[in-house]
Amino acid sequence: MAEVAMHFNEDSFNRIFPFYFQLSSDLKIINFGKSLAKVCPDLERNALFSSCFAVTRPQLEIVSFAELLKNDKQHILLKYAKTDLTLRGQFEIMDDTLLFVGSPWFTSMNEVINRDLTFEDFAHNDPLLDLLHVLNNAENTSKELKELLLTINRQRNQLKSDQEELNRLSYVASANKNGVVFTKLDGTIFWCNDAYTNLTGFDREDILGKTPLEIGRTSKTDKVEIAKMIAAFNTSESFEVELHHARKDGNSFWSRVKGQPIVNDEGNATQYFAILEDVSLKKRYDESLEIEKEKYRSIIANMNLGLLEVDLDDRITMANQSFLEMSGFELNDLLGEKAAIKFLSPESIKLIESKGILKDNEISESFEVTAINKNKERKSWLVSGAPNYDLQGNVIGSIGIHLDITGQKSQEEQLYLLSLIAEKNINAVIICDAQGYIEWVNGSFLKMSGYTKEEIIGCRPGRLLQGVDSDLDSVKYLREQIKKGLPFNCEIVNYSKTKEKYWVRIQGQALYDKEGAIIKYFAIEEDITAQKNLEDQKENLISDLAKTNKELEDYAQIVSHDLKSPLRSINSLISWIKEENENSFDEQTIKYFSLIEHKVEKMDHLIEGILTYSKIDKDETRNESVDTHAIISSIIDIIHVPQHITIRIVDTLPTIKADRFKIQQLFQNLIGNAVNYIDKEEGLVEIAAEELETSFIFSIKDNGIGMAKEIHSKIFETFKTFTNSKHSTGLGLSIVKKVIEFYKGEIWLESEEGIGTTFYVKLKK
Template sequence: MKKNPIPENEIERLKALKEYSIMDSLAEKEYDAITQLASYICGTPIALLSLLDQERQWFKSSVGLGVTETPRSFSFCQYAIMGDDIYEVNNAMENELFAENPLVTGNPNIRFYAGAPLQDENGFNLGSLCVIDTKPRILTNEQKKALQLLAHQVVLLLDSRKKNTDLIKSQKEFQNFIELSKDLVCIANVDGFFYKVNPAFTDVLGYSKEELEGKPFVDLIHPEDLDKTFQEVGKLSKGHKTISFENRYRCKNGKYVLLSWNTSPDPDTGNLYCIARDMSKEKEAELNLISSNKLLDESQSIAKIGSWKFDLITNQLIWSKGHYQIFDLEELPSDELFKAYRSRIHPDDLLNLDKAIENTRINGSDLHYNHRVLFPDGSLKYVVGIGKAYKDTSDEIVGIQGTIQDITEKTVAEQKINSKTKEIRDIKSALDESAIVAITDQKGIITYTNENFRTISKYTKEELIGQDQQIINSGYHPTEFTRNIFVTIANGNVWKGEIKNRAKDGSYYWEYTTIVPFLNENGKPYQYIAISTDITQEKLAKENLNSALVDLEKKNKELDQYAYIVSHDLKAPLRAINNLSEWIVEDMPEMPAEVNTNFELLRGRIQRMENLINGVLEYSRIGRTKIEKETTDLKKMLNQIVDSVVPNEGFKIVIDDMLPTIETEKILIQQVFSNLVSNSVKYNDKPIGKIECLYELLPGFHQFTVKDNGPGIAEEYHKKVFEVFQTIEARDKKESTGIGLSIVKKIIEEKGGEIYIKSENDNGTSFIFTVPK
């Protein structure tokens, strides 16, 4: 029985492969471009990027094969990963290892195979970049070298993908990075319009970029080539991953050029990514060679790689065009190139590079290096290179050749990632200091808790990790509450609210929690982070406050009842005294005038006492009785107040036309204006009293002024007049309870406003107050 080959380091190799997280991933254009290029360069109908796990070989990218994987036991690539060089089978039917292989005897009828191992930086062969044909063949040395170079590029892409997923995503438009290409490169959308074109389009066809983008590409195709073009494009709808064809395109001057196209669709958008070459002036004999060289240059330009060769005998240095592009140099003679090349290596990196090259020259070891390229303007590029020594027939090392790649974007991205990683660590540290943090997977299983979480829940880390988050469920909240949380976060929305949880010892605690779902690329949550603060004491305080408010409301009701009883009991004897005095006066119509005056004084004191009782009751109720707001026309209200409290003669009244209509407790604002206007009338000492009611709109407030031309109020009394039972004049001169302004002040301050006085003796008084909008 034939035994399948297994590398000695198979366990470590499989572990290395797993770390790349590449198996069963979606197609990516960077890899598709390489397999297409390998197929083209090697002239084979099939090219695969094959990765081998324990049981199967899986194709990250394929050209010409309709399956995504095959059993490892059938694979040719299992032999390719056993060595470092290209593994080639020229005729599988004549090879005892493969003659009876199902892939040889049946579909896809393999006859030829060549695979370059995909060896990572640790020496593990992850798979191979292979080309396959249905007929026997032999690769040329140039094709083998190109296949190895492309395999090296695959490994670099895999390394980049492993280190920076975002970088891989940014490379989805891999073939767009060819603005400098001399070939015609474009993106055409699914509607058949040019979406993007590169400058070569304008050079070859003569149209401006604006004239081409947004224009149907069929408008430029020669009428005789339309059917052929439609047939080729139609293959893409049948599953072809790439098509190659030629057609004629009309230039702006009316002439036609022959273009050779390679077109691939984007599986996500359906857009066509196209590369065309102008074949009009090419000689037929040079077509294949020029096409191969051009494609190689383009692939290096797209991948930002270059190739080089240095002859140690002649000191001749040869660069590919991609290498020149990376160093931003024009093509130079070998001696000038060597000098220009070294002048652009960062001085701090030059010594290490020389040591690495010298080690390869003496020992023949593989060359690995990286350095910075320093340009005259001070800008930098980061490059990484690999190389191998080559020998003459005498087994003497006579030169070194290799590849170089511009990894500036990747390096800068990694630097940003490192910076962001540090920032995230700092944020996490700050959260751990101040918040209660837990992370669960999509099923609610706890995967992380910080120290604050463990402190408040009284569980250890080992007791929490791997447990359902229901471990702290208090059972306090109804099922609907819990279901609402789950529905909210499962739909990718943030949930915020208060939750009562239970600690390990059975005690309860309250948290204000924000649960944030982490979404994958499909918009589905894959984990949740809960950030909480301990509000147990606040909840207890609120409960105590609610209890106190209930007690306060009860006491207020008792106080109202008490005040009613007291006022009733106080008013009853006052009314009796008043009635008795009136009876005495009626029964003694001829009593002395002095006695009659004393009775009138007695009834006045009784009236004052009753007003005082009413005022005290009214003052005590302000702020304790809820009054609904209503739309109030203040100008209309003031006119009514003036009609009721201001005498018809002896006063001039001015009411501001700008007085607004506002939403307020009408009875309270009416009481304020009535007190102020009646005071202006009561204390006015001028032959013609003047009262002005003015208005001014302030940010966030209404401001009102009640101004009179009375005797004024000395500054020392500006605050005193607002105190309960305080009057400026003796009550024998002006009848007053001393409560009216106290009520006014309390009403205004309860509403969030303020009141103050502007006045001087004999210069009138202005009461100015504000209420919020």
């Protein structure tokens, strides 16, 4: 018969040998079963056999493929290195690999359960399951027998213990310093100890057969506490009350009564017992303590310093009102929170951690921290911490007193900054005490005066610096102001250590404390020697300039008179020559004479313009109401206006405060210019005004030849003319500009060649 070939896939092999693994010739695990993966969860393919398993039987000196091959078909025990699980089985050669087939070695079902294994994880023919079942049944039977024996022994011991307990309870109840009573379910007392009779003053005959309420009730006994006790008694529950208890002599004492039902095996109450304790002394102590606590609470609540209590875990247990105001939180927001995390900045936490303050609540120390309040504002707090003890002297946390020094810190920073500013100031800074003696000066003061700090500290500034040329009125003014504690500001001559004079502008004032008392004086001195020298030079220059201007004005008058005289003579001579030789001159000669007359006339206009220009800011000026409409109307009538040109006033022009003559000069030059430079067959000049809040803007618009933009800024320069007009002297717009500057006004223009020009004049009301 032919040999039957057997073929397995992985699933069928797993069902038969679920705890198998296969080794390559280099002892690497190349495959393993699904159940083996459950008991060896960290097992991986290609892992080295010797790093995962140890051969415990037989003992092998060297673990190698050849050595394992020698022991095939023998019983092998392997121990998994990571969980100490033992596998038993044998190795079989398969092609060029070794196949281990076996199963875990368990000694109880609990081991199977603890490794989350089920019946499906074992091969169906594995005898280990049957053996484990037998062991499990034996274990359960043995366990039940042991429990039964323990129950019997426990019950026997309980009976003995109960008897002993009853004897002890009887002794304890009799010997107890507190009163003890036993009652029936109806509340009647059937037993009491000696302490109960001693506390109440009643005899046993007075007590037995009565209820505790009949014995102990007084007019002072709290009805609420009585109702609480009766309710607990009726429902067979425990109770604890504090109330006034009667004595036989008519007095009473504070008592604490604890009641407890006695129940049978079914849990039903059969009797009641109660313990009566005299707590009068404790009550008085508690009341006294409560009074002291109330004082303590009142002090804490009203103190200006913030108080915070924390437990050993740094959790907040109490905060007073001042602390709540400092932090911005409500009390409910803080209780139970960790104080350091709730308030402190990260850098402050590191600081106190480095000092060990958070870890050791027994440290008493003061330190400065940066805190963050509810509004996320950074504040500076000064914290003084100390341990907090209970009545037994045990440390239960710590108490911290907190002072908000944010304002003080800010002032310190400001003072530091001010001191830097004062020290680096280019002006001299000096600080004196309340009596006027120098306490501090900066480097600029030392450089200016030439003294050292050692030479001036403790001196009075006036005696040190003032001298012969120091103005006595200024000295008196300084003394009076300082004496009155008022600010002072003046200029005075000081003297350096080498007796060199220098001018200073000094300003200063007194510094006051919160009560209004002067604590210091400070002053700033600016060296104005150079400025004073410039002022002297300026006064000399002004004087010289005024003299020169007067001479120039006189010279202009003289020159204009001397120039006009020969011009008039020339004009007269030409007239005489023309009259005497009326018919003797040819046309060319007459033309020459006309040119001479025009040049003479132009020269006369030029001289007149120079005189006018020189007098604009020197004439006595009258400030009167000037009707610009009437002024401009008269100008139109006075000047020569060709027939082809129309001058129109738009609306009514305003009345302004000015000098009538200067305003006439201003508008006469502007209107005359507009007329002279019109080249159109129909010329038009429009004059208008616009009222603003504090000024008027006049406009003189023409349709003349216009001007190029590049000469707009040059037309107001003296003697500058940009046309060939015979009427132009180069002074008209210079006169206009000078008048406008005299009245602190403005002038500007808009112009386009071939289209026309508009001049704008802005004058104050």
